[in-house]
Amino acid sequence: MYAGVAISKSDDLRPLLERADIKLTGSQHLRDYIPKIESLEYQTLTQELCGQAVFLMFDGTRRLGEALNTVARFCNAEFEIILRLVQFITLEASPDNLALSATLTNLVIRELGLPFEAISGWGRDSVKVNGTALSRLSVIFLNSTDLLCICHTLNNTGERVGFPEKRDFMTAWLILVLNNNTAKKMWKSLTQHAMVGYSTIRWWSRQEVENEISENWHHVPNFLHQLEDEGVGDATTRRMLEIYAANPLLLEVSFAAGYDGTAQLLRTTYEMEGDRLEILLVFRRVEAVRAFGRSLGDPDNRGILPNVDAVIRRAMVPTVGTSLEKEFPGHGVFSGKITKIDKEDPEELIYHITYEDGDTETMQIAEVLPLLSVVEDQLRNYAIEQLRGAYEYLEKRLTGECDSSYDCRQRTASW
Known part of the structure; x- marks a missing residue:
């Protein structure tokens, strides 16, 4: 039992262990010990939790046959953060808000024997049924605070990033590439x-796959054509080729925007996973995410999207009148325009640049491309609009401009 081996397997292990003179009873006899051991565990738990301010965190699966677990978190006399699994039950289906609130109330009052005022708060995912259940529990446990999981909230934010063309492409990619050994x-x-x-x-997980595709985008065309030539994927491969051929640059910008636009969300989600003192870091991390979201709507900034900018610049063909920006150390950033192009050597064009202060200089194409201004580019504006919806959703969650079940204001107040 300590090793987590199923009791039913003891009948098969018994002959093997008896060869080493280790006596083992049968599975039916071992089952008789379960209620007794569980009772002793709860006695130990109640002694440990007595007199403590207890924070309860609960979570369940979304699969057929719900598994619901509850963990108690408290600080002992030595100022150590202690976590204890206090409940693990399986259900035929996910409980509704009435069943969930009744289960948690029964756990606190009957199983753990804690007074109402001992519960300092509840930790949960931002699922509507959880929020409705907590509305009921807050009436009973008056000292408790409802805290939503910030990682779950950030993940939900990422799922609201737009780009329909990328979504269609990824649906086909996940069906084929991750399930076909040849691919x-x-x-x-x-x-x-x-x-x-x-x-x-x-x-x-899906964004991590998208990031890998974005990092290896130069291989994508060859990969798709290899799949077609080898007859791998049939209709799924044809669908990916159709999406790619319709507008390769738009699709590449979509992947680059996903890479840039979710990088901070992804990093913050994993940094906030844990059971220690992450709450001391969460304010600064989440404020950085919010600042990035606000920058997408700032007309003077328009977000920092280095990969999007690089993709767009690589596809641009500089002509007379094209704008660019260059930073001069100690003097700031100056705007300029291409005023003349020397075409004497078609393989090595020379671009004449005139800046706003009248200064001029000449450059080659490799020097010009990184400086091209893309702030007003149509594709870049499209990428920003597809990203902004996700960050507006996060802002509404954090400021309470949403359904009460998803309101994170108590969470932000605790930071």
């Missing part, structure tokens, strides 16, 4: 490393 081998032969794993239940 996996083709991708590995091109990139020299295996495709990152994908999970439907792990935070940011």
Whole structure:
């Protein structure tokens, strides 16, 4: 039992252990010990929790056959943060708000024997049924605070990033590439490393796959054509080729924008996962995320999207009148325009630049491209609009401009 081996397996292990003169009873006899051991565990728990301010965190699966677990968090006399699993039950289906609130109330009052005022707060995912259940529990446990999981909130924010063309492409990609060994081998032969794993239940798993595609975008056209030539994927491969061929630059910008626009969200989510003192860091991390979101709507800034800018600049063809910006150390950033292009040598064009203060200089194409102004570019503005919706959603969650079940104001107040 301590090792987590199923009791039913003891009947198979018994002959093996008896060869080493280790006596083992049968599974039916061992089952008789379960209620007694559980009772002793609860006695130990109640002694440990007595007199403590207890914070209860609960979570459940979304699969068929709900598994609901509850963990108690408190600080002992030595100022150590202690975590104890106080409940793990399986249900035929996910409970509604009435069943969930009744289960948690029963746990506190009957199983743990704690007074109402001992519960200092509840930690939960931002699922509507949880919020409705907590509305009921807050009437009973008057000292408790309802705190939503910030990681879950950030993950929900990322799921609201737009780009329909990328979503369609990724649907086909996940169906084929991550489930077909031939496709996996083709991708590995091109990139020299295996495709990152994908999970439907792990935070940011889909975005991590998208990031890998974005980092290896130069391999994508060859990869898709190899799939078609080898007859791998059939209709799924054709669908990806159709989306890619419709507008390769738009699709690449979509992946680059996803990379830039969710990088801070993804990093903050993983930094905030833990069971110690992450709350001391969360304010600064989340404020940095909010600042990035606000910058997307700032007409003077328009967000910091280095990969998007690089993709757009690479596709641009500088002509007379094209704007650019260059930083001069100690003097600031100056705007300029291409006023003349020397075409004597078609393979090495010379660009004449005139700045707003009248200064001039000449550059080659490799020097010009990184300086081209893309702030007003149509594709860049499209990328910003597709990202802004997600950050507006986060802002509404944090300021309470949403359904009460998803209101994170108590969470932000605790920071």
